[in-house]
Amino acid sequence: MLDTEPDLSTSLFSHIDFTSGAVAAVSGGSDSTALLLLLKHHLDRTAPATKLLAVTIDHGLRPGSAAEAQAVAKLCATYGIPHRILAWSGPKPSTGLPAAAREARYRLLAEAAQAEGIGLILTGHTADDQAETVLMRHARDEGRGHADTAGRGLAGMAPGTLYNWREWIVRPLLGTRRSALRDFLRREHVGWADDPTNIDEAFERPRVRAALAGESVEYMEGTLMLAGQAAVERRQLGASAADLIDRFAIHPSIGLIRLDPCLLSAGDERAAVYALRILLATTGGIAFLPYQARSEALFGRLRAGFLCATLSRTVVDSRRAGIFLRREARDLPAPVAATGRALWDGRRHITLNDSSGALLIAPFGAAAAKRLAMDEGKTPPSLMRAALAAEPALWPAGECLDLSGESRAPMAVEARPVVAPFARFLPSFDLAPARAVAGLIGTTPVPPLPFSGHSAG
Numbered sequence: 209m210l211d212t213e214p215d216l217s218t219s220l221f222s223h224i225d226f227t228s229g230a231v232a233a234v235s236g237g238s239d240s241t242a243l244l245l246l247l248k249h250h251l252d253r254t255a256p257a258t259k260l261l262a263v264t265i266d267h268g269l270r271p272g273s274a275a276e277a278q279a280v281a282k283l284c285a286t287y288g289i290p291h292r293i294l295a296w297s298g299p300k301p302s303t304g305l306p307a308a309a310r311e312a313r314y315r316l317l318a319e320a321a322q323a324e325g326i327g328l329i330l331t332g333h334t335a336d337d338q339a340e341t342v343l344m345r346h347a348r349d350e351g352r353g354h355a356d357t358a359g360r361g362l363a364g365m366a367p368g369t370l371y372n373w374r375e376w377i378v379r380p381l382l383g384t385r386r387s388a389l390r391d392f393l394r395r396e397h398v399g400w401a402d403d404p405t406n407i408d409e410a411f412e413r414p415r416v417r418a419a420l421a422g423e424s425v426e427y428m429e430g431t432l433m434l435a436g437q438a439a440v441e442r443r444q445l446g447a448s449a450a451d452l453i454d455r456f457a458i459h460p461s462i463g464l465i466r467l468d469p470c471l472l473s474a475g476d477e478r479a480a481v482y483a484l485r486i487l488l489a490t491t492g493g494i495a496f497l498p499y500q501a502r503s504e505a506l507f508g509r510l511r512a513g514f515l516c517a518t519l520s521r522t523v524v525d526s527r528r529a530g531i532f533l534r535r536e537a538r539d540l541p542a543p544v545a546a547t548g549r550a551l552w553d554g555r556r557h558i559t560l561n562d563s564s565g566a567l568l569i570a571p572f573g574a575a576a577a578k579r580l581a582m583d584e585g586k587t588p589p590s591l592m593r594a595a596l597a598a599e600p601a602l603w604p605a606g607e608c609l610d611l612s613g614e615s616r617a618p619m620a621v622e623a624r625p626v627v628a629p630f631a632r633f634l635p636s637f638d639l640a641p642a643r644a645v646a647g648l649i650g651t652t653p654v655p656p657l658p659f660s661g662h663s664a665g
């Protein structure tokens with residue numbers, strides 16, 4: 209059942225761990241305004257010392273946006289809540305504007321949280337938003353003529369999403385109807401802004417919103433129930449894939465993953481293909497999983513015998529010694545000046561305490577890799593060298609990159625591996641495989657989900 213009880217704040221927040229404080233993302237619309245006031249009420253009663261910061265992003269896309277942000281500031285002042293307005297000042301693309309605005313919004317919210325040492329961001333997404341999201345994904349699947357995201361995308365928005373492997377974005381209102389939140393605000397005599405973009409049917413979401421408005425409550429509840437089932441399936445599939453990764457994948461040398469061929473006959477083929485997709489995306493440094501159909505075809509060919517194929521910028525080399533995955537040598541990043549922190553090739557977070565600009569980051573290269581001695585273990589040295597060649601290395605700027613002469617040998621770069629498909633947005637549904645891959649490639653563990661008594665999303 210949907211949550212429409214009068215005192216909403218009793219049930220919405222008690223499972224959330226506010227130890228690291230909270231940023232409330234408040235646009236000034238009804239949902240996030242209600243979120244803020246309900247949250248304030250909850251924290252005042254249960255943990256008044258909690259650091260709470262309301263943040264409004266002024267996207268600068270509509271004439272009224274600055275005034276709306278000011279209205280939120282005024283409301284926050286009334287309730288004694290610290291508030292910041294952050295402007296999106298970068299260039300605005302002519303296509304894909306909603307996606308770019310969303311990107312900028314999360315970046316700015318995360319920056320505000322970091323500045324305050326807060327690891328938690330709350331948004332006001334509601335059950336209505338969830339139903340819209342699920343219907344939009346459904347329509348996209350149908351439009352493409354296949355259900356590549358079925359069981360994943362149809363789960364809708366997760367209750368928690370880890371942003372940039374650092375801040376948790378939590379959506380406490382996902383089970384609450386917008387109408388209940390508006391009733392609450394009316395009872396409190398608090399107004400809100402109505403964003404005209406929300407009814408501009410030039411955009412996909414407002415079209416779906418308008419269509420949903422004509423449907424029954426049962427239709428909405430049915431949609432949400434299906435999303436709930438899809439979420440359970442997605443978590444189960446992720447847990448099975450994580451188990452397979454733990455059992456059948458190892459990381460024998462830098463940039464190289466070895467799969468035990470027993471993975472191909474481990475029983476749960478769906479989970480095995482899912483595990484393969486996640487590892488392909490991670491190895492190739494791609495933020496999205498390779499297509500289901502292509503991955504299934506590759507899986508079938510791997511079963512049929514030895515091969516060398518490429519998918520998701522990853523060379524899949526199946527031979528007697530095992531199935532090896534490594535970044536293909538094509539399209540590696542061009543040399544760039546090494547500065548502070550950078551995401552390199554979607555695969556490595558490079559942190560450097562040198563801002564002189566005198567160093568370049570460039571691939572280690574086949575020539576340098578060839579000259580290194582390799583342990584003659586179970587892993588073919590040629591594969592270890594090929595994987596190493598696609599790793600980043602630091603080069604003194606101005607040096608010739610041809611590696612002739614001892615003095616020009618590149619320095620190894622300390623670079624943290626990235627779980628590419630989940631590095632930017634990790635929905636809590638996918639925690640299990642993200643943890644398994646993080647363990648496999650030896651990167652920073654996933655920060656704990658801020659839900660007390662829950663280990664999964």
Ligand SMILES: Nc1ncnc2c1ncn2[C@@H]1O[C@H](COP(=O)(O)OP(=O)(O)OP(=O)(O)O)[C@@H](O)[C@H]1O
Nearest residue numbers: 233234235237238239240241263264265331332333
């Ligand atoms: N400009 C913004 N500043 C801060 N947070 C925002 C902003 N826009 C959206 N959000 C956050 O993202 C959530 C979902 O965004 P969405 O665009 O669906 O909401 P909205 O219709 O603009 O406003 P609301 O959800 O408050 O009614 C909001 O509830 C809010 O938490």
